[in-house]
Amino acid sequence: MVATKNSASPLAGLSEQALAHVAEYFQALADPMRLRILNTLRSGEHNVGELTELCGCSTANVSRHLAALAKQGMVGRESRGTSVYYSIADASIYALCDLVCCNIARQFEQQASVHKSFTKATQKRGRNHP
Amino acid sequence: MVATKNSASPLAGLSEQALAHVAEYFQALADPMRLRILNTLRSGEHNVGELTELCGCSTANVSRHLAALAKQGMVGRESRGTSVYYSIADASIYALCDLVCCNIARQFEQQASVHKSFTKATQKRGRNHP
DNA sequence: CATCTATTTGCGCAATTAGGCAAATAATGA
């Protein structure tokens, strides 16, 4: 691994591999059904069958999505009896999602009130659609 | 929009559309080259040609990636002369990336400890040489 | 062991996507 070690921020000076790793992490979150699963797991652990019902998704796909999330260390796996229970392994995921939701909410606000001026600066900011 | 759950957090009770929107947001971050572009923009605004050189990517692709980032409101666009300058429009992106990097660093630590010798107790955390 | 249930995985298909190449567009200057 070629670490450039520019310690301005964790993102600064990342190697190709590290960048790919971060991208994979985001990729795991870039699916509505996986987000739904994570959201469902917020209330506590659930097995695959429960998630299948709660998320309205086939068992096979829930299993696959859980595998993808587990690969990124987002959820933990625990076999109990004939079932496999999954739970959130990294609560900071929700911090990520909350940040994104805030950003998107902000976008919606801006979109909703294009002609209103609630931005403090009077600059013309990125409202450009061809 | 159908809110199905109590709103303990922004992620809770998200409609299908909102969930898809969040997923799209993460999707925009789920590419190494786009992360590299964002990382490069951290030092300040750059035009497409500069980013092409700094990121080692073709002009067309840089342009496309920038369009994807702009679509999510992550970067802003400003034409000056014959060039188009892009800059970070939402600094909270870096908070996202930093969170992810911390999570991944943690993963690396755990992987490293496990890989090194699984006979040791995993409560010692002294493994950090990126 | 046989069997049932729960979960995982292999395979194929349809849809999406990143990248290369070239043509099209925009802005500047002779």
Place this chain on the structure above:
DNA sequence: TCATTATTTGCCTAATTGCGCAAATAGATG
């Protein structure tokens, strides 16, 4: 005007991805 530079976009290909279906595994119970 035409030429030049900078950026965007259309088209194509290769690779990836999510899903449905069915077969395969793992664990518990008779």
